[in-house]
Amino acid sequence: MAPDRYAITYPTLADRDQGLLPHLHAFAEQQKRNFRAEAGKRPATVDTAVAEGHLRLDFALRNDTDDFVSIVATGEMYTGGARGVPLLAAFNWHRGSRQVIALPDLFDNRDAGLRAIAAHVRRELTARGRRDPAMALTDRDRMLQGTAPVVENYATYFVHGSPGRSGITVIFPPYQVAPYARGFIEIPIPGTILLPHLKKNLRRTFAATVP
Structure with a gap:
């Protein structure tokens, strides 16, 4: 599978917020696994570009205060068909507890x-x-x-x-x-x-x- 099938962007995090990064990476890796599983189901007779599709994922900083830094991930997984599957997740890092708060x-x-x-x-x-x-x-x-x-x-x-x-x-x-x-x-x-x-x-x- 060609590397350019993945387009994933991450925000720049302050040193004190590096504990959030593994949560973002874990979500991205899960989407890659989902993508590979779905792409693998496409029949070999279809066009290669469609069969492999693409995964687009952007982690964007939405807010940064003394208490929280909030990242929202949006994107699309496309493995054929009329439209791709929209991707959505958010991560709210509480600086006081150094935890993602659901x-x-x-x-x-x-x-x-x-x-x-x-x-x-x-x-x-x-x-x-x-x-x-x-x-x-x-x-x-x-x-x-x-x-x-x-x-x-x-x-x-x-x-x-x-x-x-x-x-x-x-x-x-x-x-x-x-x-x-x-x-x-x-x-x-x-x-x-x-x-x-x-x-x-x-x-x-x-x-x-x-x-």
């Missing part, structure tokens, strides 16, 4: 936090449809299922804003809450929505005044 790990009460986020996301998606008919939801059942307050629906998020006034932005891949043509959909969640449910040691990141 969204459920933000909360004392995971279920309450997810319910608050889901309610806000549904309001925002509905409001976007009212403001712009082109963004109106054509499949409400898809939206309700894709925004249900379960962990897998909110696996991809990044921290946004400045210290003390941060929030998170959740990202939905194509098909999850809207048709494929809408692409990735980002919904910001204000820190005020999160604050009642956050773990105590994380509250200063998301609100200027800590209760």
Whole structure:
């Protein structure tokens, strides 16, 4: 398989954030394995370029504060057919604990936090449809299922804003809450929505005044 079938770019990380790099590499290596497995299923009679396809993956810095550095990976795996498979992941490195923080790990009460986020996301998606008919939801059942307050629906998020006034932005891949043509959909969640449910040691990141 030709080396140029892979196009993977990484951000430059500060010395104190090098512990995040193995997480990015592990995700990229998993996508390579997935790609090779799918490419290997293509029949030998098809064009070589199509049979081998390509893997594109870009790790982009989305936010960098005293508390968090957030990286979002987007890309595509193509091994033939009408379109490629979109790739999406996010990595939120908490500098204090030197750990990647999954969204459920933000909360004392995971279920309450997810319910608050889901309610806000549904309001925002509905409001976007009212403001712009082109963004109106054509499949409400898809939206309700894709925004249900379960962990897998909110696996991809990044921290946004400045210290003390941060929030998170959740990202939905194509098909999850809207048709494929809408692409990735980002919904910001204000820190005020999160604050009642956050773990105590994380509250200063998301609100200027800590209760």
